[in-house]
Amino acid sequence: MAKPTPFTTGHYFSLRHLTLFMFLVLSLINYSHAQTAEAVTDTATTAESAQNFEQLLEQIPQGSLADRADTLKKLAALNDSRSIEIIAALQQGKLLANSANKLAIAQEDGSLNEALGKNKIAREQTDDYTKIPVNNSLRNQLSSLLAQLNLNHADEKVRLSAVKRFINDGLDEDSAALLQQQIALEKDSDVIDAIKVAMAIYGLRSDDETLRRESIKNLHGSLEPEARTALNELASDSSNEEIRREAEFALQAIDNKISYYRFGENVFFGLSLGSVLLLSAIGLAITFGVMGVINMAHGEMMMIGAYTTWVIQQLFPNQLAYSLLMAIPAAFLMAGIVGVIIERSVIRFLYGRPLETLLATFGVSLILQQAARSIFSPLNRAVSLPEWMSGSLVINPVLSLTYNRLFILLFGIAVFCLLLAILKKTSLGLKVRAVSQNRTMARAVGVRANWVDALTFGLGSGIAGVAGVALSQLTNVGPNLGQAYIIDSFMVVVFGGVGNLWGTLVGAMGLGIINKFLEPYAGAVLAKVLVLVLLILFIQKKPKGLFPQKGRAAAD
Amino acid sequence: MLTKRLLLNDRGGLIVLGLVALIMLVVPVLNLWVPSDSALHLSTYTVTLLGKFLCYALLALSVDLIWGYCGILSLGQGAFFSLGGYAMGMYLMRQIGNRGQYGNAELPDFMVFLNWEHLPWYWFGFDNFWFAMLMVMLVPGLLAFVFGWLAFRSRVTGVYFSIITQALTYALMLAFFRNEMGFGGNNGLTDFKDILGFSITADGTRIGLFLASGFALIFAYLACRYIVTSRLGRIAISIRDAETRTRFCGYKVESYKLWLFVFSSVLAGIAGALYVPQVGIINPGEFSPLNSIELVVWVATGGRGTLYGAIVGAFSVNYSKTLFTSFSPESWLFVLGALFVLVTLVLPKGLVGLFARNKKTESAHESLEANPTEKKEVTAE
Numbered sequence: 028m029a030k031p032t033p034f035t036t037g038h039y040f041s042l043r044h045l046t047l048f049m050f051l052v053l054s055l056i057n058y059s060h061a062q063t064a065e066a067v068t069d070t071a072t073t074a075e076s077a078q079n080f081e082q083l084l085e086q087i088p089q090g091s092l093a094d095r096a097d098t099l100k101k102l103a104a105l106n107d108s109r110s111i112e113i114i115a116a117l118q119q120g121k122l123l124a125n126s127a128n129k130l131a132i133a134q135e136d137g138s139l140n141e142a143l144g145k146n147k148i149a150r151e152q153t154d155d156y157t158k159i160p161v162n163n164s165l166r167n168q169l170s171s172l173l174a175q176l177n178l179n180h181a182d183e184k185v186r187l188s189a190v191k192r193f194i195n196d197g198l199d200e201d202s203a204a205l206l207q208q209q210i211a212l213e214k215d216s217d218v219i220d221a222i223k224v225a226m227a228i229y230g231l232r233s234d235d236e237t238l239r240r241e242s243i244k245n246l247h248g249s250l251e252p253e254a255r256t257a258l259n260e261l262a263s264d265s266s267n268e269e270i271r272r273e274a275e276f277a278l279q280a281i282d283n284k285i286s287y288y289r290f291g292e293n294v295f296f297g298l299s300l301g302s303v304l305l306l307s308a309i310g311l312a313i314t315f316g317v318m319g320v321i322n323m324a325h326g327e328m329m330m331i332g333a334y335t336t337w338v339i340q341q342l343f344p345n346q347l348a349y350s351l352l353m354a355i356p357a358a359f360l361m362a363g364i365v366g367v368i369i370e371r372s373v374i375r376f377l378y379g380r381p382l383e384t385l386l387a388t389f390g391v392s393l394i395l396q397q398a399a400r401s402i403f404s405p406l407n408r409a410v411s412l413p414e415w416m417s418g419s420l421v422i423n424p425v426l427s428l429t430y431n432r433l434f435i436l437l438f439g440i441a442v443f444c445l446l447l448a449i450l451k452k453t454s455l456g457l458k459v460r461a462v463s464q465n466r467t468m469a470r471a472v473g474v475r476a477n478w479v480d481a482l483t484f485g486l487g488s489g490i491a492g493v494a495g496v497a498l499s500q501l502t503n504v505g506p507n508l509g510q511a512y513i514i515d516s517f518m519v520v521v522f523g524g525v526g527n528l529w530g531t532l533v534g535a536m537g538l539g540i541i542n543k544f545l546e547p548y549a550g551a552v553l554a555k556v557l558v559l560v561l562l563i564l565f566i567q568k569k570p571k572g573l574f575p576q577k578g579r580a581a582a583d
Numbered sequence: 584m585l586t587k588r589l590l591l592n593d594r595g596g597l598i599v600l601g602l603v604a605l606i607m608l609v610v611p612v613l614n615l616w617v618p619s620d621s622a623l624h625l626s627t628y629t630v631t632l633l634g635k636f637l638c639y640a641l642l643a644l645s646v647d648l649i650w651g652y653c654g655i656l657s658l659g660q661g662a663f664f665s666l667g668g669y670a671m672g673m674y675l676m677r678q679i680g681n682r683g684q685y686g687n688a689e690l691p692d693f694m695v696f697l698n699w700e701h702l703p704w705y706w707f708g709f710d711n712f713w714f715a716m717l718m719v720m721l722v723p724g725l726l727a728f729v730f731g732w733l734a735f736r737s738r739v740t741g742v743y744f745s746i747i748t749q750a751l752t753y754a755l756m757l758a759f760f761r762n763e764m765g766f767g768g769n770n771g772l773t774d775f776k777d778i779l780g781f782s783i784t785a786d787g788t789r790i791g792l793f794l795a796s797g798f799a800l801i802f803a804y805l806a807c808r809y810i811v812t813s814r815l816g817r818i819a820i821s822i823r824d825a826e827t828r829t830r831f832c833g834y835k836v837e838s839y840k841l842w843l844f845v846f847s848s849v850l851a852g853i854a855g856a857l858y859v860p861q862v863g864i865i866n867p868g869e870f871s872p873l874n875s876i877e878l879v880v881w882v883a884t885g886g887r888g889t890l891y892g893a894i895v896g897a898f899s900v901n902y903s904k905t906l907f908t909s910f911s912p913e914s915w916l917f918v919l920g921a922l923f924v925l926v927t928l929v930l931p932k933g934l935v936g937l938f939a940r941n942k943k944t945e946s947a948h949e950s951l952e953a954n955p956t957e958k959k960e961v962t963a964e
Contacts, residue, residue: 321742376928381742382656383927386883389876390923397916514753514872517746552757559754563747567733570743 088124123156183215190221198229299432301539302439306494308519313487316526321385324392326509332358332495358492366488399506407503524572599891607797637796638858643893645850651888654823659748661875663723667852672772672865674715719856727848735837756870771866886933
């Protein structure tokens with residue numbers, strides 16, 4: 028899980044931009060990404076100023092340091108986003124110039140790129156380039172110029188990240204003035220909010236009491252970690268009793284808000300764990316719940332699905348985004364076929380002897396595990412995330428949801444609905460229910476019970492395979508992948524009520540959430556132990572689970 | 584009279600016990616008195632191995648008693664075994680005294696390492712052998728009592744019982760992996776020095792432990808025989824074959840099951856206690872559900888519902904495990920997996936069933952074979 032990024036307040040839903048301004052905020056080293064993405068120059072740039080721009084660039088290497096500062100000020104005043112990269116390079120001492128005053132930027136690998144055209148400069152010519160000297164005072168000036176440029180950038184994401192950077196680093200007089208100016212020009216509400224927060228944090232340190240109070244008010248409920256730290260400082264050592272009280276009040280509001288979002292985060296984590304449990308238990312709900320077969324090899328069906336994903340990714344290394352989609356039907360088929368084979372060769376001889384079935388399928392699971400170990404080596408294989416599944420949805424600085432978990436949650440629910448539809452709406456589903464309710468009667472009316480058994484088992488196994496695809500996006504793929512989930516899945520099915528898919532849904536989500544809410548108090552391992560113990564106690568109370576089957580179908 | 588009841592009607596048992604007794608006679612002689620350069624000399628490694636097998640046989644016996652005779656398939660028997668083992672391990676840890684790496688007479692090494700200041704309360708008393716032995720039986724027995732009371736009272740039967748016992752041992756495994764539990768976490772308890780004043784690595788001690796395991800097995804076998812031939816045993820069999828009918832006949836099914844379960848857990852605890860000093864380590868891995876389910880397969884392979892079949896199964900499966908893992912560790916899981924499948928499919932009566940095929944089988948055995956009621960009941964669940 029990615030930590031909530033401390034740089035954001037507003038609502039960002041674009042992944043590409045998220046990564047983009049992370050880059051900008053964390054370092055000014057690599058501007059090339061930003062630049063290629065934002066290659067659009069300001070509309071205000073006329074042909075004349077473009078010429079002016081190039082002239083100014085040529086002037087940079089010339090003259091004394093004072094001249095250089097002057098030139099750069101002029102350059103910044105042009106407000107051309109291309110200059111950001113050049114100024115950043117100069118600040119880091121990576122800007123070079125040749126005898127003809129052509130600029131170049133040193134790259135990480137030691138080669139040189141043209142400052143404007145981005146073309147690589149041939150090795151033979153690099154000797155001609157020398158570094159443009161800068162000193163500390165110029166470097167400081169450059170920082171504020173950069174900030175100014177970023178604040179004027181056409182893209183509001185860049186502007187926002189520039190403000191965030193100010194919040195992180197704290198303001199001084201100059202930057203405060205700069206922001207004060209900017210707030211009047213700014214149109215984007217997120218950026219305005221961020222500027223207000225930055226100003227308010229600055230205002231907390233002011234000597235003017237009314238300004239301090241005003242600032243405290245502005246920070247009321249702000250989720251920026253810096254705001255919290257600043258208020259905390261104020262609340263603990265301000266000499267003014269009233270200000271301290273107000274600061275404490277504002278802090279209280281922040282803490283309330285944070286705990287509210289933490290609660291939301293816990294629920295999400297719980298649902299996410301629940302969706303994994305749901306995916307792994309749902310196939311079991313079919314084989315165990317509907318057919319009454321204890322399939323200890325169920326976990327290995329998930330393992331097969333996960334390995335299928337890995338193999339497909341190896342086969343199409345360039346199609347990362349699609350290979351995952353391809354893996355879903357492939358995993359379903361692979362696991363389903365293995366399931367049918369197991370049913371035909373082992374389980375069908377053991378119907379009505381659940382304890383024996385348990386042992387035999389356990390043997391099958393051992394064989395499959397060892398087979399995976401022999402074929403794919405005992406080492407874990409990493410399945411890479413496609414781009415659309417990496418990263419996270421940032422809602423605010425304390426709450427962000429990773430996309431892979433979000434997708435798996437949706438995927439789990441989709442699989443659940445699909446399965447429900449298969450059982451309720453298709454003729455296979457009808458036959459499955461008929462055979463599970465009254466085998467003899469179903470046969471009497473012409474259902475091929477044996478065939479239905481095999482297909483049902485294949486369906487349950489196939490869904491386990493699909494669960495394996497989802498799991499491969501969360502953990503490494505290894506021979507023991509399935510083993511970790513088998514006991515949990517049985518618990519979910521037993522908790523929810525055997526033979527009841529809705530029970531499985533509620534059971535999985537409930538267990539997931541309980542687990543995640545116990546974790547902060549008890550730690551991950553103890554939480555799991557506690558959940559198991561609670562479950563054991565629960566089964567004592569309701570041996571048939573949350574939603575026991577009623578009526579004739581319940582038999583017993 | 585008692586001898587006749589316990590042994591004379593039990594030909595298979597007589598043979599197996601005879602073999603165990605023979606091993607117990609021959610092994611010490613070959614190990615201690617035959618010179619080590621002689622071809623007949625038995626290495627201490629083999630003695631320990633056989634001692635281990637005897638403990639496994641005892642454990643398998645405890646499973647067969649409840650599974651073969653009462654139809655309770657516990658997949659958590661390994662938990663009782665490990666708890667017994669931990670109780671013994673704690674005694675052995677206390678015996679190290681100040682000879683540990685840190686030379687701390689008060690605390691075991693791992694506690695010093697974790698900066699613990701006091702011995703946790705549950706470690707007190709383990710300096711005494713008698714107390715440790717009491718705990719070896721009391722802790723598994725108590726757990727089985729509480730767990731079984733809860734489970735049987737609410738009529739958790741069949742597969743459900745198997746799964747929650749599996750969850751029990753899994754939960755215990757996770758718990759024992761935690762350093763905070765005060766049982767050595769991941770590494771468990773090890774580096775034992777001596778037991779009752781004898782060095783644990785000495786040949787004589789090894790033989791002593793081996794013989795103790797053998798005697799424990801024989802006594803446990805006789806005790807189990809006593810139970811299954813008693814009235815309690817008959818009721819157990821009827822519970823196995825037709826639980827509801829037995830209940831309707833007026834028997835308190837829960838109590839019978841509970842006492843058998845507790846007794847079997849105590850046997851498992853003793854097996855664990857004998858096992859630990861011989862292998863020299865106990866760690867949370869022993870709680871792993873795989874171990875518990877594997878030992879069920881020993882019983883199934885040997886032949887369930889015969890008692891001696893459990894001993895045969897424990898020896899044969901573990902012997903082949905030793906063989907396979909020594910020359911091709913990869914293949915062992917294949918073999919074990921195949922064993923699970925084949926035994927359930929083609930050898931429902933196990934190895935001893937092969938020999939007993941043409942003979943008049945015992946009552947317990949017979950009713951296992953022809954028990955349509957069991958099948959009916961199980962399908963109903």
